[in-house]
Amino acid sequence: MSWNPDELNRRAAFHEAGHAVAAVAVGYRVRELWIDGDYSGHCGDDHSSQETTTPAGVYRMAIVALAGWIADAINAGRPELIDERRREILELICNAAAREIEEEDDEGGDALAVACLLADGRAGDPAELLADANDEAERIVREEWGTIEAVAAELLAAEPGTTPPTALALIG
Numbered sequence: 269m270s271w272n273p274d275e276l277n278r279r280a281a282f283h284e285a286g287h288a289v290a291a292v293a294v295g296y297r298v299r300e301l302w303i304d305g306d307y308s309g310h311c312g313d314d315h316s317s318q319e320t321t322t323p324a325g326v327y328r329m330a331i332v333a334l335a336g337w338i339a340d341a342i343n344a345g346r347p348e349l350i351d352e353r354r355r356e357i358l359e360l361i362c363n364a365a366a367r368e369i370e371e372e373d374d375e376g377g378d379a380l381a382v383a384c385l386l387a388d389g390r391a392g393d394p395a396e397l398l399a400d401a402n403d404e405a406e407r408i409v410r411e412e413w414g415t416i417e418a419v420a421a422e423l424l425a426a427e428p429g430t431t432p433p434t435a436l437a438l439i440g
């Protein structure tokens with residue numbers, strides 16, 4: 269499927285808004301949030317470096333990463349991508365996240381990040397944790413859909429590469 273630039277921008281906005289709303293839901297504070305004017309953007313939260321050292325922290329980080337492309341899939345009217353991506357991440361985990369996945373957009377980076385977080389088994393059974401984190405991310409995204417739409421609109425209205433305070437205010 270090919271997308272025109274406006275559609276890609278819109279997808280990026282929902283993707284980053286999904287990360288942001290999930291970050292707040294798991295207890296992080298979002299400091300930076302923007303889209304870049306193509307299918308990329310940035311969501312910077314204040315999770316501590318200790319997060320990768322505990323199962324609960326890995327679980328939270330996985331939820332935040334997964335929520336980005338779940339919001340994108342729902343916005344794009346393609347909820348089947350949620351299961352598709354879960355299979356892809358499982359495959360990456362089985363390969364110990366050793367190989368890069370070939371995607372030029374932010375979705376690929378998130379999938380690899382989740383696989384790397386889960387691959388070494390620090391958080392228990394990776395497949396089980398992935399399934400739980402994916403379910404929780406989807407629950408958050410669907411429950412907070414109104415906020416995600418509002419945040420995405422603020423990101424689309426803002427200067428590329430800059431954090432609109434209005435978007436941060438919406439997510440609290």
Ligand SMILES: [Zn+2]
Pocket residue numbers: 283287336337374375378
């Ligand atoms: Zn992302």
